[in-house]
Amino acid sequence: xxxxxxxxxxxxxxxxxxxxxxxxxxxxxxxxxxxxxxxxxxxxxxxxxxxxxxxxxxxxxxxxxxxxxxxxxxxxxxxxxxxxxxxxxxxxxxxxxxxxxxxxxxxxxxxxxxxxxxxxxxxxxxxxxxxxxxxxxxxxxxxxxxxxxxxxxxxxxxxxxxxxxxxxxxxxxxxxxxxxxxxxxxxxxxxxxxxxxxxxxxxxxxxxxxxxxxxxxxxxxxxxxxxxxxxxxxxxxxxxxxxxxxxxxxxxxxxxxxxxxxxxxxxxxxxxxxxxxxxxxxxxxxxxxxxxxxxxxxxxxxxxxxxxxxxxxxxxxxxxxxxxxxxxxxxxxx
Amino acid sequence: xxxxxxxxxxxxxxxxxxxxxxxxxxxxxxxxxxxxxxxxxxxxxxxxxxxxxxxxxxxxxxxxxxxxxxxxxxxxxxxxxxxxxxxxxxxxxxxxxxxxxxxxxxxxxxxxxxxxxxxxxxxxxxxxxxxxxxxxxxxxxxxxxxxxxxxxxxxxxxxxxxxxxxxxxxxxxxxxxxxxxxxxxxxxxxxxxxxxxxxxxxxxxxxxxxxxxxxxxxxxxxxxxxxxxxxxxxxxxxxxxxxxxxxxxxxxxxxxxxxxxxx
Numbered sequence: 001x002x003x004x005x006x007x008x009x010x011x012x013x014x015x016x017x018x019x020x021x022x023x024x025x026x027x028x029x030x031x032x033x034x035x036x037x038x039x040x041x042x043x044x045x046x047x048x049x050x051x052x053x054x055x056x057x058x059x060x061x062x063x064x065x066x067x068x069x070x071x072x073x074x075x076x077x078x079x080x081x082x083x084x085x086x087x088x089x090x091x092x093x094x095x096x097x098x099x100x101x102x103x104x105x106x107x108x109x110x111x112x113x114x115x116x117x118x119x120x121x122x123x124x125x126x127x128x129x130x131x132x133x134x135x136x137x138x139x140x141x142x143x144x145x146x147x148x149x150x151x152x153x154x155x156x157x158x159x160x161x162x163x164x165x166x167x168x169x170x171x172x173x174x175x176x177x178x179x180x181x182x183x184x185x186x187x188x189x190x191x192x193x194x195x196x197x198x199x200x201x202x203x204x205x206x207x208x209x210x211x212x213x214x215x216x217x218x219x220x221x222x223x224x225x226x227x228x229x230x231x232x233x234x235x236x237x238x239x240x241x242x243x244x245x246x247x248x249x250x251x252x253x254x255x256x257x258x259x260x261x262x263x264x265x266x267x268x269x270x271x272x273x274x275x276x277x278x279x280x281x282x283x284x285x286x287x288x289x290x291x292x293x294x295x296x297x298x299x300x301x302x303x304x305x306x307x308x309x310x311x312x313x314x315x316x317x318x319x320x321x322x323x324x325x326x327x328x329x330x331x332x333x334x
Numbered sequence: 335x336x337x338x339x340x341x342x343x344x345x346x347x348x349x350x351x352x353x354x355x356x357x358x359x360x361x362x363x364x365x366x367x368x369x370x371x372x373x374x375x376x377x378x379x380x381x382x383x384x385x386x387x388x389x390x391x392x393x394x395x396x397x398x399x400x401x402x403x404x405x406x407x408x409x410x411x412x413x414x415x416x417x418x419x420x421x422x423x424x425x426x427x428x429x430x431x432x433x434x435x436x437x438x439x440x441x442x443x444x445x446x447x448x449x450x451x452x453x454x455x456x457x458x459x460x461x462x463x464x465x466x467x468x469x470x471x472x473x474x475x476x477x478x479x480x481x482x483x484x485x486x487x488x489x490x491x492x493x494x495x496x497x498x499x500x501x502x503x504x505x506x507x508x509x510x511x512x513x514x515x516x517x518x519x520x521x522x523x524x525x526x527x528x529x530x531x532x533x534x535x536x537x538x539x540x541x542x543x544x545x546x547x548x549x550x551x552x553x554x555x556x557x558x559x560x561x562x563x564x565x566x567x568x569x570x571x572x573x574x575x576x577x578x579x580x581x582x583x584x585x586x587x588x589x590x591x592x593x594x595x596x597x
Contacts, residue, residue, distance in 0.1 A: 074425050076593040090593065094336075097431040109426060113350040125342030126432050 003083075004178060004210040005048035005071065010080035012041040012066050012234075040066040042234035043080065050177075053204045053211040055225030055242070057218075059328040063234040064214045065104075068180045071212070072102045085178050098127060101176035103184050108163070109170040110155035116166045117151040120173060127174035134173070141169040144199055161192035168196065172203065181213040185220055197223055218321050230327070237327075242320065250323045253297045253315050254281065257288045257304065260311025264288075270307055274300060291318070340436045347444035355448050362449040365408055366401050366456065368523055373397030376525065386529035391466035392555065396526060398457050398466075399551045404523070405453040407486045407547060409493035411441035416500040416507045424592065438494055474554050477563065481550035484570040489517075489546035491577040498581075501588030516541070522548025528557065542573040 018036050019029040041063040048054050056064050069075040071082055073089035073096065082089055087096035110119040124134040142148050145165045150158055158166065168184065181200065185193040201224055204211050215221055221228060221242065228245060230238035238245050259267060267288055271278055277296050282289035292300045297315060305313060317323070351358055376393040379385050388396065415438050418424050427434040496513055499506035518524060520534075520543040527538045527548055538544045549566045552558055558566060 069425075072429060074428055074593065076590065092428070094431040097429065100429075102429055104425075111346060111350050113353050114346055118346055118349060122339075122342045122346040126336065126339035126430055128336070128338055128431075 003047040004050040004052070004085060005046075005212070006081075006083045007047070007067075007071070008045050008081045010041055010044045010067065010070060010082055011039075011078045012063070012070060012075060013078045014038045014040055039234045041070070041077075041231075044231065044234070044236045046229055046236065046239055048210055048212065050210055051204070051208045052227065053200075053213065053225050055221035055228040056212055056214045056231065057221055057228055057324065058231040060216075062231045064231055065182055067231070068102065068182055068212065068214065072100055072180050073097070074102075098174060099176055100178045100180070101171040101174070102180040102182065103168055103171045104182045108155075108167055110163065110166060112156040113154060115152050116147070116155055116158070119155065119166075120151075120170060123170055123173050129174060133175075137173055137175055138169075141172060144202060145169050146195075161188050164188060164192070165196065165199075168199070172207075175207065175209075177209055179209050179211045181211060181215075183215055184213070185215060185217055193217065193219065200224055218324060222320060232327070243317075246317045246320050246323045250318050250326070251294050252291045252318055253294055254318050255290050255292050255297070255301060255304070256314045256316065257290075257308075257310050258312035259286050259288065260309060262308040262310050267308060270304070274303070336432050336436070339430075339432045340440060343432070343436055343440040344443050344447075347440050348447050351444050351448045358445060358448045359452045361410070362405055362452050363456075365405055366453065368518060369397050369401040369404055370460075372524060373401075386526065387557070388526060388529075391468050394461075394464050394466035395468045396522075396551060396555060398461055399554060400522060400548065402450075402453055402457050403482065403485070403547060403551060405449055406446060406482070407489045409442060409490045410445045411438045412490075412493040412497035412510060413507060414438075414441060415494065415497040416510070419498070419500040419592070420504060435494070438497075439490075442490060468555070470554060471556055474556050478550050478554040481553050481567070481570065484567070484574060485546050485550050488542065488570060488574045488577055491574070491581055492542060492546070495577060495580045495584050498584045498588050501584075501591050517543045517547060520544055521546055522551065526557075527552065539569070542569075542576070545570040545573055 014037070015035045016038050017029070018034045019025045044063070044067060056067070058064050066075065070077050071084050071089055073092045076090045085096065085099045087093055087099070089096065089100075109123065110116060111122075120138060124138075129137075142151070145168065147162070147165050147169060150162050150166055155163060155166065164184065172179070184200070185196055188196065197220055200211065200213070203209065204224075213220065213224060226241060228238070228240070228242050229236060230245065238248075257267065264283075264285065268280075268283075271280060271288070271290060277293045278300060279291045280288060281291050301313060301315060304310060373393060373396075376385065376388070376397070377390045380388060380390045380393055382390070385393075418427070418437075424434065427437055493510060493513060496506065496509045499509060520538040520541050522538075522544065524530075527535060527544055530538055545566065549570065553563060553566065
């Protein structure tokens with residue numbers, strides 16, 4: 001099966017004007033400008049199969065949105081190649097634009113002073129949709145997103161969550177084959193995030209569209225994307241399953257102990273004797289949760305079981321948020 | 335050509351603007367003020383006599399037609415195009431299978447559809463109140479139509495090119511203000527071109543501004559010889575070609591620049 005998205009050595013370098021603070025420097029910059037290069041995306045390569053849903057994660061400024069903008073044809077790359085749905089995106093052919101859609105959390109397709117339905121109608125006309133197809137797709141999206149009551153309202157009178165659902169519907173009216181979702185749940189409350197997430201999963205399943213999603217909410221990525229691409233400082237650090245990422249990136253494991261007949265004092269004393277490689281994360285009358293270096297996990301668990309009459313002991317990876325946080329802050333390499 | 339999309343865009347914008355028609359009418363009223371003021375200045379100056387070949391009635395008709403045409407050709411959308419580029423909304427336009435110029439043309443047509451009934455109404459009331467008597471030859475009406483279409487297109491395209499400079503500069507709308515100022519001076523608003531002193535009159539004939547506004551008015555009122563009429567149409571066509579070439583150049587490089595720095 002040929003890839004729906006194929007990216008090879010994609011690179012984007014911005015030239016940013018720079019100057020020192022102060023009047024002198026401001027005047028000098030009028031005559032002679034200084035520039036510096038910012039490598040927003042540095043040689044990224046990956047492929048995405050038709051119907052796949054991929055999470056694109058990374059800290060702020062990592063290059064996620066720049067990559068999506070190149071794949072949707074908004075930006076020319078400095079170097080590299082990309083083919084999306086059989087087209088070179090930045091050639092911006094009309095046929096290509098009909099096949100893709102991009103939802104950006106801070107941009108909108110709806111006209112504020114018009115009803116939502118009016119905006120949908122215009123999009124149907126712009127995409128030259130046959131009336132029957134437009135109606136069928138609209139009915140499906142209205143049901144899936146539960147936006148019937150918003151159709152007759154002015155976009156400016158909708159709440160952020162309501163508007164976002166309508167924006168998503170607007171972006172999907174022409175049944176795109178490739179959808180780029182850039183922070184679709186940005187600023188939404190928990191309940192709305194869950195509903196939108198459910199919709200995206202259903203839409204991916206029923207339409208077979210290829211979806212690339214960026215989000216800072218790990219819950220979006222965990223629940224929607226079997227595969228993630230982790231980008232940092234413009235470079236692709238990881239491409240694979242999220243679980244695998246946690247396993248490979250977290251240098252620690254979490255060990256959860258049900259104390260049973262072991263006295264808390266004895267447990268704590270043993271943990272102290274084990275040294276700095278073991279850190280207590282949670283403690284209660286009947287339970288301790290400690291962080292242990294991955295390499296030392298077997299030894300620590302063996303010693304705990306040997307020396308203490310514990311009721312139960314489980315070893316688990318730390319929560320994904322903690323792992324990602326650590327990666328973003330410390331830039332651990334895979 | 336995506337005429338279906340363009341048509342829908344105009345109707346959406348028109349509906350949207352109709353809900354804020356008060357704002358647009360105030361805007362239109364502002365545009366009408368300078369021609370109105372100069373109409374009263376020149377009719378007073380003419381009194382019962384003639385100034386620069388115009389009597390009182392001819393000044394009234396000249397400025398009433400100029401007032402309507404000024405509103406008809408005013409490229410209001412080009413201020414919004416610059417803002418859309420500056421604030422990143424242009425990306426939304428670029429993601430659609432519809433050339434972004436449709437948005438600007440659509441905004442312009444929709445604005446006109448909201449404003450023109452107001453402008454016509456005001457001109458009619460003034461016409462009835464001032465009762466000028468001027469005969470207009472049928473041939474002049476015939477020539478007036480293509481001159482008006484060319485004037486509208488030229489004024490729109492020139493302002494659109496200036497608006498597209500927002501690809502490079504945050505302050506490109508200053509050039510639009512300059513464009514408006516030069517139109518005020520060289521497009522027959524301060525005075526009919528025939529009344530301008532020598533050097534200014536030559537400049538007005540050579541520069542594009544007259545062909546965006548006052549040329550169709552002069553034509554309608556029969557102020558042009560056949561040679562001047564031909565030269566006027568040639569001026570419109572020539573400047574339109576210049577505007578078109580500038581548009582192609584600015585669009586190509588501007589889009590590349592926008593695509594290089596990000597929306």
